[in-house]
Amino acid sequence: MTGEIPLSRRQCGSCWHFHNDAKFLELAFPGLTSLSSGYGSARSDDGICLRHDKYLGARCVCSDFTARPTEFDTAETAADGTSQIGEAATT
Amino acid sequence: MTSVEVQPDRLIAAPPRWRELWLKEDWWAIWLGLGIVVLAYAFFAAGASIRWIAVTPEKWSTLPQLGAHFAANYSRYIVQFLAWLAVFSLALKALGHNAREFIPSFLFLYVLSLVIFALGQWDKANTYNLEPPLVALAVGLVFSNLIGIPRWLDAGFRVEFYIKTGIVLLGATLPFTLIVWAGPAAILQASIVSIVTFLVIYWVATRLGLDKRFAATLGAGGAVCGVSAAIAIAGAVGAKKQDAPIAITTVIIWAVAMIFVLPFVAQYLQLPAGVGGAWIGTSEFADAAGLAAAQTYGNLAGHGAVAGTSDQAIFAYTLIKVVGRDVWIGIWAFVLAIVATTQWERVETGRRPEAAEIWWRFPKFVIGFLLASLLITLVSSGYSLADYNKAVVPSLVAPIKDLRTWAFIFCFLSIGLTTRFRELASAGKKPFLAFSAGAIVNLIVGFILSAIVLAPHWENLGH
Numbered sequence: 001m002t003g004e005i006p007l008s009r010r011q012c013g014s015c016w017h018f019h020n021d022a023k024f025l026e027l028a029f030p031g032l033t034s035l036s037s038g039y040g041s042a043r044s045d046d047g048i049c050l051r052h053d054k055y056l057g058a059r060c061v062c063s064d065f066t067a068r069p070t071e072f073d074t075a076e077t078a079a080d081g082t083s084q085i086g087e088a089a090t091t
Numbered sequence: 092m093t094s095v096e097v098q099p100d101r102l103i104a105a106p107p108r109w110r111e112l113w114l115k116e117d118w119w120a121i122w123l124g125l126g127i128v129v130l131a132y133a134f135f136a137a138g139a140s141i142r143w144i145a146v147t148p149e150k151w152s153t154l155p156q157l158g159a160h161f162a163a164n165y166s167r168y169i170v171q172f173l174a175w176l177a178v179f180s181l182a183l184k185a186l187g188h189n190a191r192e193f194i195p196s197f198l199f200l201y202v203l204s205l206v207i208f209a210l211g212q213w214d215k216a217n218t219y220n221l222e223p224p225l226v227a228l229a230v231g232l233v234f235s236n237l238i239g240i241p242r243w244l245d246a247g248f249r250v251e252f253y254i255k256t257g258i259v260l261l262g263a264t265l266p267f268t269l270i271v272w273a274g275p276a277a278i279l280q281a282s283i284v285s286i287v288t289f290l291v292i293y294w295v296a297t298r299l300g301l302d303k304r305f306a307a308t309l310g311a312g313g314a315v316c317g318v319s320a321a322i323a324i325a326g327a328v329g330a331k332k333q334d335a336p337i338a339i340t341t342v343i344i345w346a347v348a349m350i351f352v353l354p355f356v357a358q359y360l361q362l363p364a365g366v367g368g369a370w371i372g373t374s375e376f377a378d379a380a381g382l383a384a385a386q387t388y389g390n391l392a393g394h395g396a397v398a399g400t401s402d403q404a405i406f407a408y409t410l411i412k413v414v415g416r417d418v419w420i421g422i423w424a425f426v427l428a429i430v431a432t433t434q435w436e437r438v439e440t441g442r443r444p445e446a447a448e449i450w451w452r453f454p455k456f457v458i459g460f461l462l463a464s465l466l467i468t469l470v471s472s473g474y475s476l477a478d479y480n481k482a483v484v485p486s487l488v489a490p491i492k493d494l495r496t497w498a499f500i501f502c503f504l505s506i507g508l509t510t511r512f513r514e515l516a517s518a519g520k521k522p523f524l525a526f527s528a529g530a531i532v533n534l535i536v537g538f539i540l541s542a543i544v545l546a547p548h549w550e551n552l553g554h
Contacts, residue, residue, distance in 0.1 A: 033245065053332045
Protein backbone atom coordinates (compact mmCIF):
# COMPACT_ATOMS: atom_id res chain seq x y z
CA MET A 1 0.00 0.00 0.00
CA THR A 2 2.72 2.45 0.95
CA GLY A 3 4.44 1.86 -2.36
CA GLU A 4 1.56 3.58 -4.14
CA ILE A 5 1.85 6.72 -2.06
CA PRO A 6 4.47 9.35 -3.00
CA LEU A 7 7.27 9.91 -0.45
CA SER A 8 5.96 13.34 0.52
CA ARG A 9 2.66 11.71 1.54
CA ARG A 10 4.39 8.99 3.55
CA GLN A 11 5.80 11.43 6.10
CA CYS A 12 4.75 11.32 9.74
CA GLY A 13 2.40 14.24 9.18
CA SER A 14 0.22 11.93 7.07
CA CYS A 15 0.57 8.87 9.31
CA TRP A 16 -2.15 7.34 11.49
CA HIS A 17 0.29 6.95 14.39
CA PHE A 18 1.30 10.62 14.45
CA HIS A 19 -0.58 13.25 16.47
CA ASN A 20 0.37 16.90 16.53
CA ASP A 21 -2.77 18.84 17.32
CA ALA A 22 -1.82 21.61 19.75
CA LYS A 23 -4.67 20.84 22.15
CA PHE A 24 -3.72 17.16 22.17
CA LEU A 25 -0.09 17.98 22.97
CA GLU A 26 -1.08 20.34 25.78
CA LEU A 27 -2.97 17.45 27.38
CA ALA A 28 -0.27 14.90 26.67
CA PHE A 29 2.56 17.02 28.12
CA PRO A 30 1.61 18.11 31.67
CA GLY A 31 2.86 21.58 32.46
CA LEU A 32 3.31 22.64 28.84
CA THR A 33 0.86 25.52 29.24
CA SER A 34 2.49 26.83 32.44
CA LEU A 35 5.45 28.43 30.70
CA SER A 36 4.84 27.66 27.05
CA SER A 37 2.13 26.54 24.68
CA GLY A 38 1.21 24.01 22.04
CA TYR A 39 0.33 26.85 19.70
CA GLY A 40 3.74 28.56 19.48
CA SER A 41 5.90 28.82 16.39
CA ALA A 42 8.93 27.20 18.06
CA ARG A 43 7.12 23.85 18.14
CA SER A 44 6.66 23.98 14.38
CA ASP A 45 4.56 20.94 13.40
CA ASP A 46 6.18 18.36 15.69
CA GLY A 47 4.03 15.70 17.24
CA ILE A 48 3.90 12.38 19.05
CA CYS A 49 4.34 9.05 17.27
CA LEU A 50 2.39 6.50 19.27
CA ARG A 51 3.92 3.63 17.30
CA HIS A 52 7.44 4.44 18.46
CA ASP A 53 6.66 6.60 21.51
CA LYS A 54 8.70 9.43 20.08
CA TYR A 55 8.24 13.16 19.77
CA LEU A 56 9.40 14.19 16.33
CA GLY A 57 8.84 16.34 13.25
CA ALA A 58 5.97 15.89 10.82
CA ARG A 59 8.37 15.39 7.91
CA CYS A 60 10.10 12.32 9.33
CA VAL A 61 9.56 8.98 7.58
CA CYS A 62 9.80 5.36 8.67
CA SER A 63 8.92 1.88 7.49
CA ASP A 64 5.92 1.65 9.82
CA PHE A 65 4.04 4.38 8.01
CA THR A 66 0.31 3.77 8.02
CA ALA A 67 -1.79 6.07 5.93
CA ARG A 68 -4.32 8.15 7.79
CA PRO A 69 -7.81 6.75 7.48
CA THR A 70 -10.16 8.34 5.02
CA GLU A 71 -12.87 10.63 6.33
CA PHE A 72 -15.27 7.68 6.16
CA ASP A 73 -12.96 5.54 8.32
CA THR A 74 -12.48 8.33 10.80
CA ALA A 75 -16.21 8.91 11.15
CA GLU A 76 -16.72 5.19 11.66
CA THR A 77 -14.09 5.07 14.37
CA ALA A 78 -15.54 8.10 16.10
CA ALA A 79 -18.98 6.54 16.00
CA ASP A 80 -17.62 3.54 17.89
CA GLY A 81 -16.79 5.89 20.71
CA THR A 82 -13.21 4.68 20.89
CA SER A 83 -10.20 4.78 18.71
CA GLN A 84 -6.66 3.57 18.66
CA ILE A 85 -5.63 7.13 19.42
CA GLY A 86 -7.93 7.75 22.32
CA GLU A 87 -6.78 4.57 24.03
CA ALA A 88 -3.10 4.92 23.35
CA ALA A 89 -2.55 8.58 24.06
CA THR A 90 -2.01 8.36 27.77
CA THR A 91 0.58 9.97 29.92
CA MET B 92 -2.47 7.85 34.12
CA THR B 93 -4.59 10.50 32.50
CA SER B 94 -6.62 9.53 29.47
CA VAL B 95 -6.40 12.08 26.72
CA GLU B 96 -9.73 12.46 25.00
CA VAL B 97 -9.45 14.19 21.70
CA GLN B 98 -11.64 13.80 18.65
CA PRO B 99 -9.82 11.65 16.10
CA ASP B 100 -10.36 14.10 13.26
CA ARG B 101 -8.56 16.82 15.23
CA LEU B 102 -5.44 14.89 16.03
CA ILE B 103 -3.54 15.64 12.86
CA ALA B 104 -3.07 19.34 12.47
CA ALA B 105 -2.61 20.60 8.93
CA PRO B 106 0.96 21.49 7.96
CA PRO B 107 1.54 25.08 9.05
CA ARG B 108 3.39 26.93 6.25
CA TRP B 109 1.56 30.16 5.44
CA ARG B 110 -1.48 29.00 7.43
CA GLU B 111 0.70 29.87 10.43
CA LEU B 112 -0.55 33.42 9.99
CA TRP B 113 -3.75 32.52 11.78
CA LEU B 114 -2.95 29.11 13.29
CA LYS B 115 -0.04 30.08 15.53
CA GLU B 116 -0.34 32.32 18.55
CA ASP B 117 2.92 34.11 17.68
CA TRP B 118 1.21 35.69 14.71
CA TRP B 119 -1.91 36.49 16.70
CA ALA B 120 0.28 38.24 19.27
CA ILE B 121 1.61 40.35 16.40
CA TRP B 122 -1.86 41.14 15.02
CA LEU B 123 -3.12 42.12 18.48
CA GLY B 124 -0.03 43.94 19.69
CA LEU B 125 0.62 45.84 16.47
CA GLY B 126 -3.10 46.49 16.09
CA ILE B 127 -3.12 48.23 19.47
CA VAL B 128 0.01 50.22 18.58
CA VAL B 129 -1.37 51.31 15.20
CA LEU B 130 -4.71 52.23 16.78
CA ALA B 131 -2.91 54.22 19.47
CA TYR B 132 -0.98 56.07 16.79
CA ALA B 133 -4.13 56.75 14.75
CA PHE B 134 -5.76 58.35 17.81
CA PHE B 135 -2.56 60.28 18.55
CA ALA B 136 -2.30 61.55 14.96
CA ALA B 137 -5.92 62.73 15.16
CA GLY B 138 -5.11 64.72 18.31
CA ALA B 139 -6.70 62.18 20.67
CA SER B 140 -5.44 59.26 22.75
CA ILE B 141 -6.39 55.71 23.80
CA ARG B 142 -5.67 56.80 27.38
CA TRP B 143 -9.33 56.51 28.36
CA ILE B 144 -9.44 52.77 27.78
CA ALA B 145 -5.92 52.10 29.09
CA VAL B 146 -7.09 52.70 32.65
CA THR B 147 -5.09 51.33 35.59
CA PRO B 148 -5.57 51.63 39.36
CA GLU B 149 -3.96 54.75 40.81
CA LYS B 150 -1.71 55.01 43.85
CA TRP B 151 -3.77 54.93 47.04
CA SER B 152 -3.24 54.96 50.78
CA THR B 153 -6.76 54.42 52.15
CA LEU B 154 -9.58 52.15 51.01
CA PRO B 155 -12.02 55.07 50.52
CA GLN B 156 -9.50 56.54 48.07
CA LEU B 157 -9.42 53.29 46.16
CA GLY B 158 -13.19 53.04 46.25
CA ALA B 159 -13.53 56.55 44.89
CA HIS B 160 -11.22 55.70 42.01
CA PHE B 161 -13.31 52.68 41.03
CA ALA B 162 -16.56 54.59 41.45
CA ALA B 163 -15.30 57.27 39.08
CA ASN B 164 -13.78 54.90 36.53
CA TYR B 165 -15.88 51.73 36.56
CA SER B 166 -17.17 52.33 33.03
CA ARG B 167 -13.59 52.53 31.74
CA TYR B 168 -12.77 49.18 33.34
CA ILE B 169 -15.89 47.58 31.88
CA VAL B 170 -15.08 48.82 28.39
CA GLN B 171 -11.47 47.74 28.77
CA PHE B 172 -12.54 44.29 29.90
CA LEU B 173 -14.88 43.97 26.92
CA ALA B 174 -12.16 45.11 24.53
CA TRP B 175 -9.63 42.59 25.88
CA LEU B 176 -12.32 39.91 25.81
CA ALA B 177 -13.20 40.67 22.20
CA VAL B 178 -9.67 40.61 20.82
CA PHE B 179 -8.51 37.60 22.83
CA SER B 180 -11.71 35.68 22.00
CA LEU B 181 -11.24 36.37 18.31
CA ALA B 182 -7.67 35.12 18.40
CA LEU B 183 -8.32 32.07 20.55
CA LYS B 184 -11.37 31.10 18.52
CA ALA B 185 -9.20 31.17 15.38
CA LEU B 186 -6.67 28.98 17.18
CA GLY B 187 -9.38 26.43 17.92
CA HIS B 188 -10.30 27.21 21.51
CA ASN B 189 -13.79 27.16 22.92
CA ALA B 190 -15.02 30.77 23.23
CA ARG B 191 -17.79 29.79 25.68
CA GLU B 192 -15.22 28.46 28.13
CA PHE B 193 -12.93 31.42 27.55
CA ILE B 194 -15.44 34.11 28.56
CA PRO B 195 -16.03 33.11 32.23
CA SER B 196 -12.40 32.14 32.55
CA PHE B 197 -11.18 35.52 31.34
CA LEU B 198 -13.68 37.32 33.57
CA PHE B 199 -12.18 35.47 36.55
CA LEU B 200 -8.66 36.32 35.36
CA TYR B 201 -9.45 40.00 34.77
CA VAL B 202 -11.13 40.54 38.15
CA LEU B 203 -8.29 38.81 39.99
CA SER B 204 -5.74 40.80 37.96
CA LEU B 205 -7.54 44.02 38.86
CA VAL B 206 -7.38 43.17 42.56
CA ILE B 207 -3.65 42.36 42.33
CA PHE B 208 -2.96 45.48 40.26
CA ALA B 209 -4.79 47.63 42.83
CA LEU B 210 -2.94 45.96 45.70
CA GLY B 211 0.36 46.77 43.99
CA GLN B 212 -0.64 50.46 43.92
CA TRP B 213 -1.08 50.60 47.70
CA ASP B 214 1.50 53.04 49.06
CA LYS B 215 2.63 50.45 51.62
CA ALA B 216 2.87 47.61 49.07
CA ASN B 217 6.65 47.76 48.71
CA THR B 218 7.04 47.78 52.51
CA TYR B 219 5.58 44.28 52.51
CA ASN B 220 7.20 43.23 49.19
CA LEU B 221 3.78 42.99 47.56
CA GLU B 222 5.17 43.27 44.05
CA PRO B 223 2.34 42.54 41.59
CA PRO B 224 4.24 39.88 39.57
CA LEU B 225 5.08 37.92 42.72
CA VAL B 226 1.63 38.38 44.23
CA ALA B 227 0.01 37.27 40.96
CA LEU B 228 2.18 34.17 40.80
CA ALA B 229 1.66 33.30 44.47
CA VAL B 230 -2.11 33.81 44.31
CA GLY B 231 -2.29 31.71 41.16
CA LEU B 232 -0.28 28.91 42.77
CA VAL B 233 -2.55 28.93 45.82
CA PHE B 234 -5.64 28.67 43.62
CA SER B 235 -4.30 25.86 41.44
CA ASN B 236 -2.57 23.80 44.14
CA LEU B 237 -4.45 24.41 47.38
CA ILE B 238 -7.94 25.63 46.57
CA GLY B 239 -8.37 23.87 43.25
CA ILE B 240 -10.00 25.26 40.13
CA PRO B 241 -11.93 23.38 37.43
CA ARG B 242 -9.84 22.31 34.45
CA TRP B 243 -12.13 24.02 31.93
CA LEU B 244 -11.19 27.41 33.42
CA ASP B 245 -7.73 26.92 31.89
CA ALA B 246 -9.23 28.17 28.63
CA GLY B 247 -8.44 31.74 29.64
CA PHE B 248 -5.04 31.14 31.25
CA ARG B 249 -2.93 31.46 28.12
CA VAL B 250 0.48 32.32 29.61
CA GLU B 251 2.40 32.29 26.35
CA PHE B 252 -0.17 34.24 24.38
CA TYR B 253 -0.34 37.03 26.97
CA ILE B 254 3.43 37.28 27.33
CA LYS B 255 3.95 37.45 23.56
CA THR B 256 1.27 40.12 23.18
CA GLY B 257 2.85 42.03 26.07
CA ILE B 258 6.31 41.80 24.52
CA VAL B 259 5.02 43.19 21.20
CA LEU B 260 3.54 46.11 23.17
CA LEU B 261 6.81 46.43 25.05
CA GLY B 262 8.51 46.98 21.68
CA ALA B 263 6.52 50.20 21.31
CA THR B 264 8.06 51.55 24.51
CA LEU B 265 11.63 50.54 23.69
CA PRO B 266 13.46 52.84 21.24
CA PHE B 267 14.69 51.01 18.14
CA THR B 268 17.99 52.85 18.41
CA LEU B 269 18.48 51.24 21.81
CA ILE B 270 17.93 47.79 20.31
CA VAL B 271 20.53 48.54 17.63
CA TRP B 272 22.98 49.98 20.16
CA ALA B 273 22.63 47.35 22.87
CA GLY B 274 21.62 44.36 20.75
CA PRO B 275 25.12 43.14 19.81
CA ALA B 276 26.27 43.06 23.45
CA ALA B 277 23.05 41.25 24.39
CA ILE B 278 23.61 38.66 21.67
CA LEU B 279 27.26 38.19 22.68
CA GLN B 280 26.47 37.76 26.38
CA ALA B 281 23.47 35.53 25.78
CA SER B 282 25.36 33.37 23.29
CA ILE B 283 28.26 32.77 25.66
CA VAL B 284 25.95 31.85 28.52
CA SER B 285 23.66 29.72 26.33
CA ILE B 286 26.47 27.67 24.83
CA VAL B 287 28.23 27.13 28.17
CA THR B 288 24.96 26.18 29.89
CA PHE B 289 23.95 23.78 27.13
CA LEU B 290 27.33 22.05 27.14
CA VAL B 291 27.36 21.67 30.93
CA ILE B 292 23.85 20.16 31.04
CA TYR B 293 24.56 17.92 28.07
CA TRP B 294 27.91 16.78 29.46
CA VAL B 295 26.59 16.04 32.96
CA ALA B 296 23.46 14.35 31.59
CA THR B 297 25.37 12.02 29.29
CA ARG B 298 27.90 11.25 32.05
CA LEU B 299 24.96 10.26 34.24
CA GLY B 300 23.91 7.85 31.53
CA LEU B 301 20.99 9.77 30.02
CA ASP B 302 20.21 9.42 26.32
CA LYS B 303 21.85 12.04 24.08
CA ARG B 304 18.53 13.27 22.76
CA PHE B 305 17.18 13.70 26.25
CA ALA B 306 20.40 15.44 27.27
CA ALA B 307 19.99 17.85 24.35
CA THR B 308 16.35 18.48 25.27
CA LEU B 309 17.29 19.31 28.84
CA GLY B 310 20.25 21.40 27.68
CA ALA B 311 18.12 23.53 25.37
CA GLY B 312 15.56 24.02 28.15
CA GLY B 313 18.23 25.53 30.36
CA ALA B 314 20.17 27.36 27.67
CA VAL B 315 17.69 28.90 25.26
CA CYS B 316 14.08 29.58 26.18
CA GLY B 317 12.86 27.06 28.71
CA VAL B 318 9.90 24.85 27.96
CA SER B 319 9.50 26.13 24.39
CA ALA B 320 13.12 25.32 23.60
CA ALA B 321 12.90 21.93 25.28
CA ILE B 322 9.98 20.78 23.14
CA ALA B 323 11.44 22.37 20.00
CA ILE B 324 14.69 20.44 20.45
CA ALA B 325 12.86 17.28 21.54
CA GLY B 326 11.04 17.38 18.19
CA ALA B 327 14.14 18.29 16.20
CA VAL B 328 16.21 15.41 17.55
CA GLY B 329 13.36 12.89 17.83
CA ALA B 330 13.40 12.45 21.60
CA LYS B 331 11.34 9.84 23.41
CA LYS B 332 7.77 10.87 24.20
CA GLN B 333 8.41 10.85 27.94
CA ASP B 334 11.51 13.09 27.72
CA ALA B 335 9.64 16.33 27.06
CA PRO B 336 7.38 16.19 30.16
CA ILE B 337 10.42 15.54 32.38
CA ALA B 338 12.25 18.50 30.86
CA ILE B 339 9.10 20.62 31.30
CA THR B 340 8.87 19.73 35.01
CA THR B 341 12.55 20.50 35.58
CA VAL B 342 12.31 23.87 33.86
CA ILE B 343 9.14 24.84 35.75
CA ILE B 344 10.60 24.00 39.17
CA TRP B 345 13.74 26.04 38.53
CA ALA B 346 11.97 28.89 36.75
CA VAL B 347 9.31 29.39 39.43
CA ALA B 348 11.89 29.24 42.22
CA MET B 349 14.07 31.79 40.46
CA ILE B 350 11.19 34.25 40.03
CA PHE B 351 11.06 34.57 43.81
CA VAL B 352 14.82 34.36 44.44
CA LEU B 353 16.61 36.32 41.70
CA PRO B 354 15.16 39.81 42.28
CA PHE B 355 15.96 39.70 45.98
CA VAL B 356 19.47 38.27 45.51
CA ALA B 357 20.11 41.03 42.96
CA GLN B 358 18.75 43.58 45.43
CA TYR B 359 20.92 42.14 48.21
CA LEU B 360 23.93 42.55 45.91
CA GLN B 361 22.70 46.08 45.10
CA LEU B 362 22.97 45.51 41.36
CA PRO B 363 21.81 48.52 39.35
CA ALA B 364 18.49 47.98 37.55
CA GLY B 365 20.03 47.42 34.10
CA VAL B 366 22.63 45.00 35.46
CA GLY B 367 20.00 43.07 37.43
CA GLY B 368 17.75 42.90 34.36
CA ALA B 369 20.61 41.56 32.24
CA TRP B 370 21.48 38.94 34.86
CA ILE B 371 17.86 37.82 35.07
CA GLY B 372 17.80 37.70 31.25
CA THR B 373 20.68 35.25 31.14
CA SER B 374 19.60 33.25 34.21
CA GLU B 375 15.86 32.73 33.77
CA PHE B 376 14.72 30.09 31.32
CA ALA B 377 11.24 31.00 30.15
CA ASP B 378 10.16 34.43 28.85
CA ALA B 379 7.16 34.68 31.15
CA ALA B 380 9.03 33.64 34.30
CA GLY B 381 11.94 35.94 33.52
CA LEU B 382 9.70 38.89 32.85
CA ALA B 383 7.99 38.36 36.20
CA ALA B 384 11.40 38.51 37.89
CA ALA B 385 12.61 41.46 35.77
CA GLN B 386 9.44 43.45 36.37
CA THR B 387 9.74 42.80 40.09
CA TYR B 388 13.30 44.08 39.99
CA GLY B 389 12.21 47.05 37.90
CA ASN B 390 9.57 47.86 40.52
CA LEU B 391 12.25 47.70 43.23
CA ALA B 392 14.20 50.27 41.21
CA GLY B 393 11.05 52.34 40.85
CA HIS B 394 10.70 52.41 44.64
CA GLY B 395 14.34 53.49 45.00
CA ALA B 396 15.47 50.20 46.55
CA VAL B 397 18.16 49.84 43.87
CA ALA B 398 19.86 52.28 41.51
CA GLY B 399 18.47 52.90 38.06
CA THR B 400 15.02 52.97 36.53
CA SER B 401 12.25 50.42 36.17
CA ASP B 402 12.57 50.55 32.37
CA GLN B 403 16.27 49.68 32.53
CA ALA B 404 15.56 46.35 34.20
CA ILE B 405 12.81 45.48 31.71
CA PHE B 406 14.77 46.65 28.65
CA ALA B 407 17.99 44.86 29.64
CA TYR B 408 16.06 41.69 30.36
CA THR B 409 14.19 41.85 27.05
CA LEU B 410 17.31 42.52 25.01
CA ILE B 411 19.14 39.57 26.53
CA LYS B 412 16.24 37.14 26.58
CA VAL B 413 14.31 37.96 23.43
CA VAL B 414 17.02 39.34 21.12
CA GLY B 415 19.93 37.41 22.61
CA ARG B 416 18.39 34.00 23.23
CA ASP B 417 14.87 33.39 21.87
CA VAL B 418 15.57 34.24 18.24
CA TRP B 419 18.23 31.53 17.95
CA ILE B 420 15.95 28.60 18.75
CA GLY B 421 15.61 27.68 15.07
CA ILE B 422 19.38 27.53 14.63
CA TRP B 423 19.77 25.41 17.75
CA ALA B 424 17.09 23.05 16.42
CA PHE B 425 18.65 22.88 12.95
CA VAL B 426 22.17 22.22 14.23
CA LEU B 427 21.05 19.62 16.76
CA ALA B 428 18.86 17.93 14.13
CA ILE B 429 21.96 17.59 11.93
CA VAL B 430 23.95 16.16 14.85
CA ALA B 431 21.10 13.79 15.73
CA THR B 432 20.66 12.46 12.22
CA THR B 433 24.33 12.26 11.25
CA GLN B 434 25.98 11.32 14.53
CA TRP B 435 23.50 9.83 16.96
CA GLU B 436 21.25 7.77 14.72
CA ARG B 437 21.47 7.78 10.99
CA VAL B 438 18.40 5.93 9.85
CA GLU B 439 15.69 5.72 12.45
CA THR B 440 13.60 8.73 11.53
CA GLY B 441 14.78 8.92 7.93
CA ARG B 442 14.74 12.65 8.27
CA ARG B 443 16.95 15.20 6.52
CA PRO B 444 17.26 18.42 8.51
CA GLU B 445 16.03 21.37 6.49
CA ALA B 446 17.43 24.89 6.79
CA ALA B 447 13.85 26.13 6.45
CA GLU B 448 13.32 24.82 9.98
CA ILE B 449 15.20 27.88 11.23
CA TRP B 450 12.36 30.03 9.93
CA TRP B 451 9.51 27.72 10.91
CA ARG B 452 10.69 27.61 14.51
CA PHE B 453 11.54 31.31 14.65
CA PRO B 454 9.53 32.97 17.45
CA LYS B 455 7.58 35.24 15.12
CA PHE B 456 6.30 37.53 17.87
CA VAL B 457 9.82 39.03 17.88
CA ILE B 458 8.99 40.52 14.46
CA GLY B 459 6.05 42.33 16.04
CA PHE B 460 8.28 43.49 18.89
CA LEU B 461 10.79 44.99 16.42
CA LEU B 462 8.11 46.54 14.18
CA ALA B 463 6.37 48.15 17.15
CA SER B 464 9.68 49.60 18.29
CA LEU B 465 10.49 50.86 14.80
CA LEU B 466 7.07 52.45 14.33
CA ILE B 467 7.07 54.41 17.58
CA THR B 468 10.72 55.41 17.12
CA LEU B 469 9.90 56.81 13.66
CA VAL B 470 6.87 58.66 15.04
CA SER B 471 8.95 60.09 17.89
CA SER B 472 11.90 61.12 15.72
CA GLY B 473 10.18 64.32 14.60
CA TYR B 474 9.87 65.66 18.16
CA SER B 475 12.34 67.45 20.41
CA LEU B 476 12.96 65.75 23.76
CA ALA B 477 10.79 68.33 25.53
CA ASP B 478 7.91 67.87 23.10
CA TYR B 479 8.32 64.10 23.23
CA ASN B 480 7.99 64.08 27.01
CA LYS B 481 5.12 66.57 26.93
CA ALA B 482 3.06 65.23 24.02
CA VAL B 483 4.14 61.77 22.83
CA VAL B 484 4.67 60.05 26.19
CA PRO B 485 1.33 60.84 27.88
CA SER B 486 -0.84 60.45 24.79
CA LEU B 487 0.85 57.60 22.96
CA VAL B 488 3.59 55.72 24.84
CA ALA B 489 2.15 55.71 28.38
CA PRO B 490 -1.24 54.17 27.42
CA ILE B 491 0.54 51.42 25.46
CA LYS B 492 2.75 50.82 28.49
CA ASP B 493 -0.32 50.55 30.72
CA LEU B 494 -1.93 47.99 28.40
CA ARG B 495 1.38 46.12 28.36
CA THR B 496 1.28 45.97 32.16
CA TRP B 497 -2.20 44.46 31.98
CA ALA B 498 -1.03 41.79 29.53
CA PHE B 499 1.87 40.93 31.82
CA ILE B 500 -0.36 40.62 34.90
CA PHE B 501 -2.70 38.29 32.96
CA CYS B 502 0.40 36.26 32.15
CA PHE B 503 1.92 36.15 35.66
CA LEU B 504 -1.40 35.16 37.18
CA SER B 505 -1.87 32.49 34.51
CA ILE B 506 1.52 30.96 35.31
CA GLY B 507 0.36 30.30 38.84
CA LEU B 508 -3.11 29.20 37.81
CA THR B 509 -1.79 26.58 35.36
CA THR B 510 1.10 25.26 37.45
CA ARG B 511 -0.32 22.24 39.25
CA PHE B 512 2.72 20.64 40.83
CA ARG B 513 1.03 17.33 41.57
CA GLU B 514 0.16 16.86 37.89
CA LEU B 515 3.69 17.39 36.60
CA ALA B 516 5.72 14.40 35.48
CA SER B 517 8.26 13.14 37.99
CA ALA B 518 11.51 14.95 37.22
CA GLY B 519 13.85 12.13 38.21
CA LYS B 520 17.12 12.57 40.07
CA LYS B 521 19.52 12.40 37.12
CA PRO B 522 17.75 14.89 34.83
CA PHE B 523 17.29 17.27 37.75
CA LEU B 524 20.97 17.00 38.72
CA ALA B 525 22.14 17.61 35.15
CA PHE B 526 19.82 20.58 34.71
CA SER B 527 20.77 22.02 38.09
CA ALA B 528 24.47 21.82 37.25
CA GLY B 529 23.85 23.88 34.12
CA ALA B 530 21.58 26.32 35.95
CA ILE B 531 24.25 26.99 38.60
CA VAL B 532 26.97 27.54 35.99
CA ASN B 533 24.51 29.75 34.10
CA LEU B 534 23.95 31.88 37.21
CA ILE B 535 27.69 32.30 37.80
CA VAL B 536 28.70 33.02 34.18
CA GLY B 537 25.68 35.29 33.72
CA PHE B 538 26.60 37.23 36.85
CA ILE B 539 30.25 37.65 35.79
CA LEU B 540 29.21 38.95 32.36
CA SER B 541 26.34 41.18 33.59
CA ALA B 542 27.80 42.58 36.80
CA ILE B 543 31.52 42.67 36.01
CA VAL B 544 32.51 42.40 32.33
CA LEU B 545 29.60 44.33 30.80
CA ALA B 546 28.45 46.17 33.93
CA PRO B 547 29.01 49.71 32.54
CA HIS B 548 27.06 48.78 29.42
CA TRP B 549 23.99 47.55 31.30
CA GLU B 550 24.19 50.14 34.08
CA ASN B 551 23.96 52.98 31.59
CA LEU B 552 21.41 51.38 29.31
CA GLY B 553 19.21 54.04 27.78
CA HIS B 554 21.10 56.99 29.23
